Amino acid sequence: MLRAAVIATGLLTVLATGACQRPGPTAMNTTTTTTAPEASVTAETITTGPHPHVGMWVTADGRIRQELLPTGRYEESRDGRERAYTGRYTVTGDHIDYYDDLGFTATGDVRGGVLYHEHLVLYRER
Numbered sequence: 001m002l003r004a005a006v007i008a009t010g011l012l013t014v015l016a017t018g019a020c021q022r023p024g025p026t027a028m029n030t031t032t033t034t035t036a037p038e039a040s041v042t043a044e045t046i047t048t049g050p051h052p053h054v055g056m057w058v059t060a061d062g063r064i065r066q067e068l069l070p071t072g073r074y075e076e077s078r079d080g081r082e083r084a085y086t087g088r089y090t091v092t093g094d095h096i097d098y099y100d101d102l103g104f105t106a107t108g109d110v111r112g113g114v115l116y117h118e119h120l121v122l123y124r125e126r
Contacts, residue, residue, distance in 0.1 A: 050070050051091045053068055053091060053094075053096065053110055053115070054068050054069065054070045055067070055068060055124060055125070056124070056125040057115045057117075057122035057123065057124055057125065058122060058123060058125045059120060059121065059122055059123075060121070060123065063078065063079050064076065064077070064078050064079075064120060064122070065077045065125075066115075066117065066122060068089065068096075072088055072089060072090070073086065073087070073088055073089070074086065074087060074088070074089050074098065085100055085101075085102075086100070086101050087099050087100035087101045087102075094109055094110040094111065095107065095108070095109050096108040096109070096110070096115075096117070098117075106118050
């Protein structure tokens with residue numbers, strides 16, 4: 001029993017350390033440019049402003065609410081449980097990559113004004 005607790009603690013420490021060492025994505029659109037083909041630095045990221053997907057997204061039954069904050073963070077509530085999931089996200093066009101604070105990742109795509117997030121379908125709250 002003690003051995004299992006020590007292993008679990010070590011695993012959690014490794015996961016937490018790995019999550020802290022990830023580069024910090026932002027919720028900003030970016031444009032990649034190069035100054036010259038022979039440049040030793042391959043690309044420079046330029047911030048162009050907040051993306052159009054910031055805001056509250058909700059399932060049709062209202063049970064799941066996901067807010068994409070302009071800071072590059074998200075908060076998701078489920079069945080009235082506030083902040084059931086929280087984390088960071090990045091946006092590339094209409095594709096969203098989620099990096100949850102618990103260490104898992106997920107993806108989503110906005111098509112026709114609808115957010116398809118893994119198995120969920122969310123609609124923008126107006």
